[in-house]
Amino acid sequence: MENETLRFIKYILKYAQGFLKPLFLGLIFSVLSSFVTGLGTWSIKPIFNFVFLEKHYEYFKYVPLYLVLIFTLNGLFSLFQAYFMKSLSTGIINSIRLDLFKKCLTLPYAKLQRERSGQTVSKVINDTSQIEPILGESSQTLIKETLTVLVLLGVAFYQRWDLTLLALITLPAIVLGTKYLGTKTRRARRLTQASTGELTHRMSEILQGIKEIKLASSKEILIKFFAKELEKFYKLSLKVTKYRESSKSLVDLMTGIGGAILIGYGGVLIIRGDLSPGAFLSLLTAILLIFNPIRKIARAYTGLKEAQGAWIRIEEVFNLEEEKGGYIKATSPQEGFFLKGVSFCYDDSLPKVLDNINLKIPARKMTALVGPSGAGKSTLISLLPRFYDPTEGEIYLDNKPLKELDLESLRGLFGMVWQEPFLFNLSIWDNLILVKPTASAEEVREACRFSQALDFIEALPKGFGTILGEEGLTLSGGQKQRLALARVFLRRPPVIILDEATSQIDSLTERAIESALDTLRKDHTLIVIAHRLSTIIKADKIIVLDKGKIVSEGTHTELLGLCPLYRELYHTFVR
Numbered sequence: 001m002e003n004e005t006l007r008f009i010k011y012i013l014k015y016a017q018g019f020l021k022p023l024f025l026g027l028i029f030s031v032l033s034s035f036v037t038g039l040g041t042w043s044i045k046p047i048f049n050f051v052f053l054e055k056h057y058e059y060f061k062y063v064p065l066y067l068v069l070i071f072t073l074n075g076l077f078s079l080f081q082a083y084f085m086k087s088l089s090t091g092i093i094n095s096i097r098l099d100l101f102k103k104c105l106t107l108p109y110a111k112l113q114r115e116r117s118g119q120t121v122s123k124v125i126n127d128t129s130q131i132e133p134i135l136g137e138s139s140q141t142l143i144k145e146t147l148t149v150l151v152l153l154g155v156a157f158y159q160r161w162d163l164t165l166l167a168l169i170t171l172p173a174i175v176l177g178t179k180y181l182g183t184k185t186r187r188a189r190r191l192t193q194a195s196t197g198e199l200t201h202r203m204s205e206i207l208q209g210i211k212e213i214k215l216a217s218s219k220e221i222l223i224k225f226f227a228k229e230l231e232k233f234y235k236l237s238l239k240v241t242k243y244r245e246s247s248k249s250l251v252d253l254m255t256g257i258g259g260a261i262l263i264g265y266g267g268v269l270i271i272r273g274d275l276s277p278g279a280f281l282s283l284l285t286a287i288l289l290i291f292n293p294i295r296k297i298a299r300a301y302t303g304l305k306e307a308q309g310a311w312i313r314i315e316e317v318f319n320l321e322e323e324k325g326g327y328i329k330a331t332s333p334q335e336g337f338f339l340k341g342v343s344f345c346y347d348d349s350l351p352k353v354l355d356n357i358n359l360k361i362p363a364r365k366m367t368a369l370v371g372p373s374g375a376g377k378s379t380l381i382s383l384l385p386r387f388y389d390p391t392e393g394e395i396y397l398d399n400k401p402l403k404e405l406d407l408e409s410l411r412g413l414f415g416m417v418w419q420e421p422f423l424f425n426l427s428i429w430d431n432l433i434l435v436k437p438t439a440s441a442e443e444v445r446e447a448c449r450f451s452q453a454l455d456f457i458e459a460l461p462k463g464f465g466t467i468l469g470e471e472g473l474t475l476s477g478g479q480k481q482r483l484a485l486a487r488v489f490l491r492r493p494p495v496i497i498l499d500e501a502t503s504q505i506d507s508l509t510e511r512a513i514e515s516a517l518d519t520l521r522k523d524h525t526l527i528v529i530a531h532r533l534s535t536i537i538k539a540d541k542i543i544v545l546d547k548g549k550i551v552s553e554g555t556h557t558e559l560l561g562l563c564p565l566y567r568e569l570y571h572t573f574v575r
């Protein structure tokens with residue numbers, strides 16, 4: 001268990017190395033501030049003796065000035081100390097946040113999908129905040145007060161070691177009790193943080209589905225769900241407070257007992273004449289003074305444990321396995337993609353979504369995937385850029401297994417457009433050049449012309465500078481799809497995958513886009529999923545999928561004669 005604490009401290013120290021300047025300055029100003037406070041207190045006596053007792057009244061005018069100077073210096077040093085310490089703690093927290101964010105981007109897509117998004121957000125934002133107090137106040141307390149305790153202990157032992165030991169008889173109870181309560185606090189803090197994550201998740205989920213909620217009569221059920229989660233959070237927060245405060249009360253109780261034992265026994269010794277009242281008083285003062293820093297240390301320890309509770313959740317993310325690629329740089333397909341005996345299921349507990357698929361997707365040709373809803377079309381294409389890996393079998397690009405290819409270069413080969421494309425809360429321009437930061441204005445306009453997006457963009461008052469999602473601007477589904485297509489046209493990656501990419505675009509515009517796509521067919525590998533079969537009849541190869549298996553493949557004319565399912569799909573959708 002203590003290893004965990006050490007590991008946590010080691011991690012924090014590692015981050016602190018990036019902030020040596022504020023750490024150093026913070027410590028210097030903290031020493032200066034203590035020094036000035038000490039100097040101020042100490043110097044009053046000699047100054048007053050010098051001015052009043054020794055009657056150097058001509059110096060009297062400097063006394064108020066001296067006091068103002070001391071207070072000003074103290075104020076300034078405290079300000080600088082607080083500023084640099086805060087800069088240290090916030091800097092460390094931000095570095096942890098950035099590392100967590102980077103880590104999230106390297107996690108496998110499947111893992112990110114399974115993780116509740118609110119929990120991930122909460123780990124990056126809330127859990128890191130929980131560590132902040134330990135970086136400032138608690139660590140300073142632990143260092144400073146431990147020193148104070150040691151000095152006072154020295155004084156007390158020097159006076160009467162036997163009585164000191166007697167007074168400290170309650171110390172083991174304090175140490176053990178604080179440790180026990182610290183562990184409890186850490187556990188409760190961890191659960192409280194998980195509950196905060198759950199609340200974040202629920203809230204964002206509810207806001208995403210707000211239309212359904214407003215229409216449904218189930219509003220009450222959701223309110224109950226949220227209230228239940230809040231109740232859980234409330235109870236856990238109280239638990240943390242209970243343990244934290246219990247640790248304080250324990251120290252107070254033990255101080256009282258220790259003091260009582262000392263007074264009781266010391267009193268007997270005085271009555272017996274074995275101890276002088278002066279020595280007893282000085283010992284009692286030292287012992288009572290020791291308990292104050294001990295109380296502070298106990299509090300700081302509980303703070304450390306709380307921070308550790310939050311850290312455990314952060315560490316869970318850092319410990320997650322990153323997605324791994326191979327070392328061979330992927331290049332444009334020459335032959336195509338080959339799926340050999342590929343099966344896939346999203347989870348061991350779920351049935352297979354793809355079952356023993358053997359397939360060639362030829363390079364620089366148009367391949368279409370058709371099949372009823374849930375047949376596995378989208379799943380199949382998401383295996384190509386390795387969003388998921390097959391559960392069985394292997395996929396090759398030309399003659400190389402995908403797993404041996406460097407991930408970034410492999411993914412760089414693809415441009416994908418989905419039915420519900422994702423656009424960032426940025427300007428239209430920034431959304432487009434995200435895929436090609438070096439693109440010229442003319443290239444961007446040309447890509448938009450290709451995807452039939454230029455007219456509607458230019459009709460907006462701020463044109464390409466329009467920020468999406470702001471000033472009430474929400475694009476229609478079709479407009480989003482056209483922007484997503486423009487992104488693909490802008491970059492022109494060797495492999496273009498369109499998954500119901502034109503489903504929300506009217507037939508006339510869709511036809512214009514299709515003719516733009518036709519110009520890419522010669523030197524790009526096109527993979528298209530569409531329900532409207534009119535869009536895919538020109539494909540060089542059509543693959544019919546049903547319940548995760550390939551039912552048939554061929555050209556449109558071949559399949560019309562060969563495949564009853566294709567015929568059925570064609571007649572349902574084309575007319």
Ligand SMILES: Nc1ncnc2c1ncn2[C@@H]1O[C@H](COP(=O)(O)OP(=O)(O)OP(=O)(O)O)[C@@H](O)[C@H]1O
Nearest residue numbers: 113346347353371372373374375376377378379380
């Ligand atoms: N992330 C996921 N986790 C678990 N199951 C999933 C996931 N995504 C899809 N599925 C399941 O996999 C099966 C195939 O889904 P997929 O989206 O590949 O089909 P599709 O042919 O593209 O369907 P559609 O035409 O409706 O888009 C479905 O039964 C679906 O419920």
